Amino acid sequence: MTDWRSHARVEQILAAYPDKRSAVMPLLYMASKHHGHTSTEAMREVAELTGLTSAQVQAVASFYTMYKRHGVGTYLLSVCTSISCMLLGGDDVLAAIEDESGTPDGETSEDGTFTVEHVECIGACGGAPAMQVNYELVEGVAPDQGRALCRWLRDGRPDVVLGDEMQELFGGQRSFDWGSREASGAVVPFPAFAPYGTAGEGR
Numbered sequence: 001m002t003d004w005r006s007h008a009r010v011e012q013i014l015a016a017y018p019d020k021r022s023a024v025m026p027l028l029y030m031a032s033k034h035h036g037h038t039s040t041e042a043m044r045e046v047a048e049l050t051g052l053t054s055a056q057v058q059a060v061a062s063f064y065t066m067y068k069r070h071g072v073g074t075y076l077l078s079v080c081t082s083i084s085c086m087l088l089g090g091d092d093v094l095a096a097i098e099d100e101s102g103t104p105d106g107e108t109s110e111d112g113t114f115t116v117e118h119v120e121c122i123g124a125c126g127g128a129p130a131m132q133v134n135y136e137l138v139e140g141v142a143p144d145q146g147r148a149l150c151r152w153l154r155d156g157r158p159d160v161v162l163g164d165e166m167q168e169l170f171g172g173q174r175s176f177d178w179g180s181r182e183a184s185g186a187v188v189p190f191p192a193f194a195p196y197g198t199a200g201e202g203r
């Protein structure tokens, strides 16, 4: 397997900052994607690249929930249970998804298809209750729609999940009904940020 550190994007990311320590987050994404999760080795490699200590890299990684210390399933189902979503049934959506996927909150299904987690506000309060699949947003989700979404993923096993598509099939009220259509979706259960250079990478 190619060492992710030899990827041209690593040099591009490091060159984008006046101080290479500032590259710690995008490099953690790259390392985590390569290793499958934010492993001890991944953090050590990022420390070497940035001149930080492993403890300093771990301090960053442990603060942000998107850096997973364990591998997750093919589809990471993140259900918001913060105040706006909770008031509009987010806990019921979570319970329906746990039941339909056979995966308790915080765990991964035995076959590796799903990981289910409850999350804090994902910035879609106007479309509560909201959830994400591999960080692709779906708003206005009712419990039955959450169940249908699980079945759609399990039966169809899409290689790419697209928020706009899931919204049309399983969503309800959105925060905003304007804006451009998505050009690409998520192919892995990792966040994809174009400015960080972590978007557009395959499995």
Ligand code: FES
Residues within 6 Å of the ligand: 080, 081, 082, 083, 084, 085, 086, 120, 121, 122, 123, 124, 125, 128, 129, 130
């Ligand atoms: S409270 Fe759920 S998206 Fe903000």
